[in-house]
Structure formats: structure tokens, C-alpha cells
Amino acid sequence: MALSIGLFYASTTGNTEQIADQIAAMLPDCIHLHDIAVEGVAAMAEYRCLILGIPTWDFGELQEDWAEHWEELSALDLSGKRVALFGLGDQLGYGEWFQDAMGLLDQQVRNAGAQVVVHWPVVGYQFEASKALTEDGQYFVGLALDEDGQHGETEERLQHWLPQVISAFEA
Numbered sequence: 001m002a003l004s005i006g007l008f009y010a011s012t013t014g015n016t017e018q019i020a021d022q023i024a025a026m027l028p029d030c031i032h033l034h035d036i037a038v039e040g041v042a043a044m045a046e047y048r049c050l051i052l053g054i055p056t057w058d059f060g061e062l063q064e065d066w067a068e069h070w071e072e073l074s075a076l077d078l079s080g081k082r083v084a085l086f087g088l089g090d091q092l093g094y095g096e097w098f099q100d101a102m103g104l105l106d107q108q109v110r111n112a113g114a115q116v117v118v119h120w121p122v123v124g125y126q127f128e129a130s131k132a133l134t135e136d137g138q139y140f141v142g143l144a145l146d147e148d149g150q151h152g153e154t155e156e157r158l159q160h161w162l163p164q165v166i167s168a169f170e171a
């Protein structure tokens with residue numbers, strides 16, 4: 001049976017939405033898109049495998065729709081679920097807070113019992129600080145995308161990341 005993956009995202013200026021659409025197009029039969037601004041987060045309960053997309057806003061803050069559903073998310077039981085994260089940020093403009101929201105989301109879903117899969121190397125990025133790093137500082141907790149400064153890297157990053165996510169979901 002084909003994998004069924006819930007992809008939940010929210011997007012203020014459309015970048016994260018565009019990436020969500022791109023991921024869905026790469027795996028047309030598997031991905032079910034959910035815009036949190038419209039649907040909230042409750043449907044996460046229906047999937048064993050989740051991809052979550054979040055941009056960072058306002059100097060290290062959650063994007064507004066994620067913020068609105070943050071408490072609801074903390075009340076979900078995500079135990080037994082595998083979660084892959086992707087974040088949107090701007091390393092040149094906001095290098096002291098690069099991808100912070102992805103780090104906050106990682107904490108939140110792990111607190112809710114989920115297993116977060118596929119860390120992503122920091123090689124190829126330039127930033128001062130991020131809350132989205134693993135303890136050793138060598139990886140982001142999910143795929144870091146920068147449509148403001150590194151749009152040209154996105155396609156290749158997705159091509160490398162998505163197969164790793166599928167393997168981790170199928171393992």
C-alpha cells in the first residue's frame with residue numbers, strides 16, 4: 001500500500017505554501033496537503049507519517065497561524081508518529097534567528113511524543129545563531145530552506161531530502 005503522508009504547513013507570504021506544493025508534486029499519490037490557517041492541526045491524528053512546514057517570522061518567532069494553533073498542537077498525542085520538518089528562513093536578513101521556528105516546532109512535536117526524522121547538515125549555510133540545531137551544532141533538525149537568499153539551491157535540496165524522508169518513514 002502507498003504511504004499516506006499528511007503535510008501540514010502555514011505561510012504568510014506564500015513561500016512555504018509553494019514548497020509544500022512542490023513536495024506534493026514530487027509525490028503525487030502520497031501527500032495530503034493541509035493549510036493550518038484553514039484547517040488547524042487536528043487532522044494530524046489521522047496520519048502515522050507527517051511532514052510539517054514552518055517559516056520563522058519577527059526575529060525568531062513562530063509564523064502567525066502556527067502560533068494560533070500552538071496550544072492545540074501541544075494537546076495532541078503524537079506518540080508513534082514519525083515527523084519530518086522543513087523550515088523557511090532568511091539567513092542573510094535574520095542570521096541571528098535563522099530557522100528558529102523550526103527548532104520550536106521540533107521541541108513541540110517531540111514533547112507530544114513524535115519521533116523527528118532526518119536531520120540536515122549546516123554545511124552550505126551562513127548564519128550567526130539558530131534554535132533549529134542539533135546538540136552538536138552540525139545539523140538542522142529538519143530541512144532548512146531560504147527562498148530569500150538561496151532559492152537556487154531549493155530544488156536540489158528537496159531532491160536529496162525527500163528520499164531520505166521516505167526511507168525514514170518506511171523503516
Ligand SMILES: Cc1cc2nc3c(=O)[nH]c(=O)nc-3n(C[C@H](O)[C@H](O)[C@H](O)COP(=O)(O)O)c2cc1C
Pocket residue numbers: 010011012013014015016017055056057058059060061063088089090091094097098099100147148
Ligand atoms: C518581518 C520579517 C521577519 C522575519 N524574521 C525571520 C527570522 O527571525 N528568522 C528567519 O530565519 N527568517 C525570518 N524571516 C524570513 C522569512 O522566514 C522568509 O521570508 C520565509 O520565506 C517566509 O515564508 P512564508 O512566505 O511562507 O511566510 C523574516 C521575514 C520578514 C519579512
